[in-house]
Amino acid sequence: MERRTLLKALAASPLLAAPLHGRAAPADLKSVEALQRDWKMLLAQGADVTLDTAPLKRSNEEWKKILTPQQYNVLREEGTERPGSSPLNGEKRPGVFACAGCSLVLFTSAMKYESGTGWPSFFTLIPGVFGTKKDFMLIYPRTEYHCIRCGGHHGHLFDDGPKPTGLRYCNNGVALRFVPKPGTA
Numbered sequence: 001m002e003r004r005t006l007l008k009a010l011a012a013s014p015l016l017a018a019p020l021h022g023r024a025a026p027a028d029l030k031s032v033e034a035l036q037r038d039w040k041m042l043l044a045q046g047a048d049v050t051l052d053t054a055p056l057k058r059s060n061e062e063w064k065k066i067l068t069p070q071q072y073n074v075l076r077e078e079g080t081e082r083p084g085s086s087p088l089n090g091e092k093r094p095g096v097f098a099c100a101g102c103s104l105v106l107f108t109s110a111m112k113y114e115s116g117t118g119w120p121s122f123f124t125l126i127p128g129v130f131g132t133k134k135d136f137m138l139i140y141p142r143t144e145y146h147c148i149r150c151g152g153h154h155g156h157l158f159d160d161g162p163k164p165t166g167l168r169y170c171n172n173g174v175a176l177r178f179v180p181k182p183g184t185a
Ligand SMILES: [Zn+2]
Pocket: 099, 100, 101, 102, 103, 104, 147, 148, 149, 150, 151, 152
């Protein structure tokens, strides 16, 4: 079966629920590039995050001490949180989203949109923060993405996001930590 037909056939699955674009994405790719280039405008001064992508290695035992059981399941075992369970779904304040495992900054609030899937969704990212691989956990191949610094699993990348990127980074909220930037419009 052709992939798109298969996706349609599986559209009833909550993992593939048709995204509703409640929040407008930028009109053109140049504006998306500007969001990627100027993302630090949404970084609060003295925020407890890192921009360092050098690999951070920890043993499973160490991760278990640092992470909650739910964070461990998602980040270290490629688990998926229940849709609609993350408070970050409704997070609309200005700020940045960092990896809950290692604090590397991954997205800004300006890259987030309401996909209607029940998972925090982003149409672009801060460049260079993720590695990807194909996984076959469901019937069809999906693009898994993980933090380039700690290797923690974050979510899957789909091609049904809003224009102009057409991308949907479907991220587990439990794998993210939001750092607001107060006083920003
Ligand atoms: Zn990380």
